[in-house]
Amino acid sequence: MKFAFLVLSGLWRSPTRTLLTFLSAAATFSLFGTLYAINTGFESAIDKFSANRLRVVSDTPAAMLPIAFVSQIRALPHVSSIMTLTPLGCYYQDHKNLVFALALGGDVNLDVLGDLNLPMDQAQALFKRRTGAIVGRDLAEKHGWVLGSRIPLTGFAPKKDGTTLWEFDIVGIYDVPNRADSAELFLFNYEYLEESRVSQHGSAAFIFVDTTDADHNTSVAAAIDSSFANSVQPTFTQSEREFQLEVINRAVDMQLIVNVIVMSSLFTLLLVVGNTMSRAVRERVCEFAVLRALGYSTARISALVIAEVQVLSLSAALLGLVTANAIFPAVAKLVNLVEIVMPLSVAAQAFGIAFVVALLSSLPSVLQIRRPSIVEGLAGR
Amino acid sequence: MNFFRQIVAITVFGFSSLPSRWGSSSTLVVGLAGVVSVFLGMLTLSSSLTQTFSASVRPDRVLVLSKGARFEANSLISLQDVAHIQALPGVRRSQAGHPIVSAETLVPLIVHQKLGDEKTSITVRGISPIAFDLRPEIELTAGRKMRSGLKELLVGREAQSRYKGLDIGDYVTIRGSQWQVVGSYRSNGDPRESEVLADGLSLLAAYKRDGVHSVSVQLDGVESLSVFRDALSANPELHLDIVSEQQYAERQSQDFASLLASVGYLAGCMLGLGASFAAMNSMYTAITVRQTEIATLRVLGFAPSAIVLSVLLEALLLVLLGATVGIILVESLIDGQIYGNSPVLSRLQLSTEAIWTALGLSCLIGLLGGSVPAVRAGMIPLARVLRES
Numbered sequence: 001m002k003f004a005f006l007v008l009s010g011l012w013r014s015p016t017r018t019l020l021t022f023l024s025a026a027a028t029f030s031l032f033g034t035l036y037a038i039n040t041g042f043e044s045a046i047d048k049f050s051a052n053r054l055r056v057v058s059d060t061p062a063a064m065l066p067i068a069f070v071s072q073i074r075a076l077p078h079v080s081s082i083m084t085l086t087p088l089g090c091y092y093q094d095h096k097n098l099v100f101a102l103a104l105g106g107d108v109n110l111d112v113l114g115d116l117n118l119p120m121d122q123a124q125a126l127f128k129r130r131t132g133a134i135v136g137r138d139l140a141e142k143h144g145w146v147l148g149s150r151i152p153l154t155g156f157a158p159k160k161d162g163t164t165l166w167e168f169d170i171v172g173i174y175d176v177p178n179r180a181d182s183a184e185l186f187l188f189n190y191e192y193l194e195e196s197r198v199s200q201h202g203s204a205a206f207i208f209v210d211t212t213d214a215d216h217n218t219s220v221a222a223a224i225d226s227s228f229a230n231s232v233q234p235t236f237t238q239s240e241r242e243f244q245l246e247v248i249n250r251a252v253d254m255q256l257i258v259n260v261i262v263m264s265s266l267f268t269l270l271l272v273v274g275n276t277m278s279r280a281v282r283e284r285v286c287e288f289a290v291l292r293a294l295g296y297s298t299a300r301i302s303a304l305v306i307a308e309v310q311v312l313s314l315s316a317a318l319l320g321l322v323t324a325n326a327i328f329p330a331v332a333k334l335v336n337l338v339e340i341v342m343p344l345s346v347a348a349q350a351f352g353i354a355f356v357v358a359l360l361s362s363l364p365s366v367l368q369i370r371r372p373s374i375v376e377g378l379a380g381r
Numbered sequence: 382m383n384f385f386r387q388i389v390a391i392t393v394f395g396f397s398s399l400p401s402r403w404g405s406s407s408t409l410v411v412g413l414a415g416v417v418s419v420f421l422g423m424l425t426l427s428s429s430l431t432q433t434f435s436a437s438v439r440p441d442r443v444l445v446l447s448k449g450a451r452f453e454a455n456s457l458i459s460l461q462d463v464a465h466i467q468a469l470p471g472v473r474r475s476q477a478g479h480p481i482v483s484a485e486t487l488v489p490l491i492v493h494q495k496l497g498d499e500k501t502s503i504t505v506r507g508i509s510p511i512a513f514d515l516r517p518e519i520e521l522t523a524g525r526k527m528r529s530g531l532k533e534l535l536v537g538r539e540a541q542s543r544y545k546g547l548d549i550g551d552y553v554t555i556r557g558s559q560w561q562v563v564g565s566y567r568s569n570g571d572p573r574e575s576e577v578l579a580d581g582l583s584l585l586a587a588y589k590r591d592g593v594h595s596v597s598v599q600l601d602g603v604e605s606l607s608v609f610r611d612a613l614s615a616n617p618e619l620h621l622d623i624v625s626e627q628q629y630a631e632r633q634s635q636d637f638a639s640l641l642a643s644v645g646y647l648a649g650c651m652l653g654l655g656a657s658f659a660a661m662n663s664m665y666t667a668i669t670v671r672q673t674e675i676a677t678l679r680v681l682g683f684a685p686s687a688i689v690l691s692v693l694l695e696a697l698l699l700v701l702l703g704a705t706v707g708i709i710l711v712e713s714l715i716d717g718q719i720y721g722n723s724p725v726l727s728r729l730q731l732s733t734e735a736i737w738t739a740l741g742l743s744c745l746i747g748l749l750g751g752s753v754p755a756v757r758a759g760m761i762p763l764a765r766v767l768r769e770s
Contacts, residue, residue: 020662027655031648038644060488060588061454089449098449156448156620232589234556236489254640257426261419261648265655268415272659275408279666334643336636 007307014280021276022316025357028269029320029350030327035258036346037328041337042254046244051214052080053240054221056207058233064203065233070106073209076223078216081107084204088193090153090166092143099139099153101166105190105204122147122172130192134172136183145170159196166196208240266357274361277309281365288369289377302366309358309365317354321347387683391691392698394678395671402670405663406699412659413703413746414710416652417739421711423645424735426720431638433727435630436571437518440603444629445596445613448620451632453487453595460484462619466596471609473599475514481599483512486584490555490577492544503540505555505577507584507593515599519573524549524564529580532560532587537574538567539719539726547577555579556587572633575726653746660750664696668758675758676766689759696751697744704743708736 011018056073058065070082084105091097104126118134126132135145145151149170158164168188176183194201211220221237228235281288288301325342332340399406445466450456458466466472467480474480486507493500510529513519527533532555536547552559560579568574581593600606610623624632668675675688708731716731 016665017662020658020665024655024658024662027651027658031651031655034647034651035644060486060590062450062457062594063588063590100449254644257423257641257644261423261644264415264419265648265652268412268652268659269655271408271411272655272662275404276662279405331643331647335640 003304003307006304007311010280010284010304010308011311013284017276017280018312021273022312022319024272025269025313025316025354026319026323028265029317029354030323031265031320032262032353033321033324033342033346033350034328034331035262036349037324037342038331038335038337039255039258040343040346041332044343045337046241049240049244050210051239051241052211052217054209054211054217054224054237055240055243056209056224056235056237057205059236060233063233064200064205065207065235066231067105067202067204069228069235070204070207072227073207073224076220076227078212078220079209080212081210083107083208084190085206085208086190086193086204088166088188089156092151092153097143099186101133101153101168101186101188103190103193103204104187106207118172118174122174125171126187126189129169129171130189131167131169132171133168133186133188134174135170135187136185137173137175139184139186140170140173145173147171147173158198160198161196209237214239266353270357270361273309273313273357274364277305277362277365278368281305281368285372285377289372289374292374293378298370301369305365305369306359306362309362310355313354313358313361314351317350321350384684384687387687388691388694391678391683391688392694394674395667395691395695396698398671398674402667405666409656409660409663409696409699409750410703410706412656413700413743414706416649416656416746417704417707417743418710418714419652420645420649420742421708421731421735421739422715423641423648424738425711425715425729425731427638427641427645428732428735429720429729430641430725430727431630431634432730433570433725434572434634435627436569437516437573438626438630440625440627441600441605442515442626443598443600443606443609444624444626445598446622446624448622450622453485456594457592458484458594458596458621459592462621463593463596465616465619466598466613466621469609469612471600471605471612473601473605475511479511481511481515483509483515483597484581484593485509485512485595485597486581486588486590486593487595488555488584488588490553492540492546494543495545496543498545501544503544503575503577505534505579505584506573507579507581509581512578512597515597516568516573518569518571519566519578520568522565522567524562527563527578527580530583531580532558532583533563533580534560535578536562536565537576537578538565539574539728540577541565543575543719543726553577555584558587570728572725575721649742653742657746657749660696660700660746661753664692664751664754665757667695668692668754668761671758672761672766676761676763679761679763680767685759689755692755692758693748693751696755697747700743700747700750701740704740708739 056065056069064086067084070084073079073082084103086103086105088101088103090099090101092099122134126134133151140146143151147170151168151170153166153168155164155166159166174183174185190204209220209224211217217239221239224237225235291301292298324346328342329340331337444453445458446453446456447458463482463484467482472480472482488505488507489502490505491500491502513526521535522538524535527535534553541547546553547562549562549564551562553562554560566574566578585591585593598609600609606623606625613619613621613623678688679685712731715729718729719726720729721727
């Protein structure tokens with residue numbers, strides 16, 4: 001109790017200095033919180049894709065894969081399910097309302113597209129109806145579509161009947177909960193695409209292969225690529241997570257940048273806090289001498305100083321995190337992040353770092369305490 | 382003594398006592414150096430990447446993509462459509478009468494970095510022979526151009542300097558056959574310097590393809606764009622989009638350039654706020670240490686406002702010193718370096734604009750951090766301070 005009182009009165013000794021140091025530390029921690037939340041957000045954006053999923057595309061951009069590949073891949077060991085996706089560019093009513101419809105084929109596994117929140121009966125309805133379509137809530141609301149709507153889309157690809165008019169029936173609407181990205185996909189039956197299109201028959205743009213276990217990813221990927229190496233269309237297979245990571249790191253290595261910023265700001269913070277504390281200790285030489293004369297050991301006094309810095313640093317981390325949490329949804333939208341909730345792990349890291357920063361920055365002050373003898377201290381020398 | 386000379390005198394006097402409070406002032410300088418280097422570094426990254434993409438943009442050239450495709454890699458144009466495009470009005474013709482149109486095919490090539498051996502995919506771009514008329518910015522730096530119909534490659538200088546096995550005379554395996562590197566080029570520092578050029582028809586043959594990814598068109602002039610656009614949309618068989626080079630450059634760079642700039646400004650603001658508090662702290666320390674001196678000056682007849690301004694001036698000078706250290710740090714560490722994950726490498730270049738922005742931010746920090754302590758310094762209770770000392 002007396003210890004806590006001494007800690008608080010030590011901090012209160014120069015309220016302006018304590019407050020300013022506290023605020024400057026809080027600003028650093030709010031930056032730390034925001035940046036690490038961004039980083040973690042990018043990582044978890046990858047984690048939402050199953051580890052055992054492979055993405056097979058042609059080794060040339062925009063070239064299609066023969067659908068016959070599906071049965072060949074299915075014959076390979078350690079393959080559990082296969083799904084195909086083929087885009088069909090369309091617009092709704094006006095050229096400006098672009099809709100990228102995706103034709104689903106194979107063993108359909110809707111979580112390929114991230115965790116869509118879709119009632120199961122709606123998902124099944126898609127395959128009972130040739131012209132069925134599942135759309136995202138945002139897309140549906142934008143155009144006023146509801147369950148059961150029959151909607152005409154104008155495709156960029158002509159149909160066999162000589163028109164470019166593709167008609168769909170909305171059989172499902174999905175949501176994307178707790179995310180900043182909007183639910184804007186348009187999914188329909190591959191069968192419908194196949195029987196209606198004029199060109200590129202029997203081909204798909206992407207083949208997604210689920211392996212029985214992520215450990216088999218490398219061998220299955222190699223087996224797929226080598227079986228088609230000498231075919232009409234060689235393939236390029238990589239794991240979905242690998243692909244997503246490449247997309248994120250396409251031009252900039254965010255992780256590296258965030259780490260550099262955080263390191264340099266923490267280094268500065270260390271200097272600021274360390275400097276404030278050593279100044280505070282220097283001013284209190286006399287006080288400490290009194291405490292020592294009263295029987296306080298230097299270890300006890302050191303503990304007092306360290307505790308002061310810890311209180312300052314940890315409470316600044318708390319304020320910083322609260323601020324970061326408040327602004328994170330806005331920042332997440334700014335950097336196109338999917339997750340908009342700040343992960344808890346970031347808070348744990350921040351407090352850990354606050355603890356270390358406090359320890360390191362109180363080190364020089366603690367060494368100062370030991371130097372003057374009680375007599376020297378009391379004399380104010 | 383006039384007002385201005387008073388300020389100078391007090392500031393000089395203040396600086397002479399700097400060594401006695403070196404700790405807190407150096408914190409301010411180091412803190413500012415940190416803020417400025419982070420902020421400037423991010424702005425430099427963002428602007429250099431944008432600059433790379435728009436380095437060779439010209440208003441009288443356009444890119445044709447298939448309808449709805451945002452990028453070349455998602456686009457597919459049949460050779461038949463290429464012939465249609467070549468015949469459209471508004472397209473410039475060479476002296477020999479050939480339309481200056483390049484049908485381009487992109488294929489990936491896996492290469493290894495010279496540093497660290499990491500595997501990366503770069504782009505091999507198949508071009509029409511006339512592409513060198515279309516893109517006069519492509520200049521050979523060594524060797525010769527590739528010949529039509531042969532399996533030969535021309536390597537961009539950034540790609541050559543960064544990846545293994547792309548020197549003149551080296552053989553590269555593409556689709557099971559050997560392609561020889563016969564030359565290297567530069568191109569205004571644009572993204573093509575990170576690519577490899579090949580003869581378009583040879584590449585199409587190797588990949589057994591009957592369509593290209595994009596078509597680049599040299600127009601007769603900027604004003605021919607509408608003629609060209611009208612003619613293209615008048616043909617109902619052509620499902621194609623026209624994108625200006627400027628638009629395409631923005632499309633390629635906007636995502637990450639804005640990401641970098643956002644993070645840069647975010648870090649700049651938050652660290653700036655933190656630095657303002659730290660600056661305030663060290664200026665408070667400064668006036669506490671100097672309070673006897675300041676009170677004495679007041680008694681000697683120095684105006685309170687002169688004292689206020691001189692403290693503010695000291696804060697600004699320290700802040701600018703820190704900013705200069707930060708700028709020098711950024712200049713020596715990243716200016717001129719090559720940055721980039723695949724596929725585009727970018728030469729980082731510190732812009733004057735970014736330096737001014739960083740200096741502006743520093744002055745703001747100096748003012749925020751210096752003003753309150755400065756006003757406090759002007760209001761020092763003379764009698765009490767002088768009695769206590």
